[in-house]
Amino acid sequence: MDDWRESQEILVMDGRIKVPYTWSAGEVGTTYLEALRDDKRFMGTRCPECGVVYHIPRMHCPDCFAACAEWVELEPQGELVTYTVARKHHPQLSPVEGLFGYGVIKLEGADTGFLHLLGEFAEGELSSGMTVEAVFADEREGSVLDVRYFRPLRGVE
């Protein structure tokens, strides 16, 4: 009898294996997430060499490689640098009800932007350069999703 391993063509299939993993947020990440969770404050770090304020904070400047030991408190609002409006809802990708999007937001006091969700806006309301503000979750657990999303700044209600 023939050995099937010698006579059979070997076909391959592409796939993706998802491996759940848990790791420490690290010294900088933990400080950042605690301020977000406990005080609704955004913190960044400043590079002592080039002066760039990073948000999300970095332990080392990617340009100078200097240690960024200085913490800087940032405003909970900033410039919507760029964005996209999502047209299809998916429960795992869009925790925001209704019209939502993804945007790069540069908080006041920071020199770099970060990606987050956008919500509470009308069709056609968003534009690059506009000011958006953070909407915090009522129950926060030490995650970037302690900020539910950013919305257009509408002033004091």
Ligand SMILES: [Zn+2]
């Ligand atoms: Zn630097």
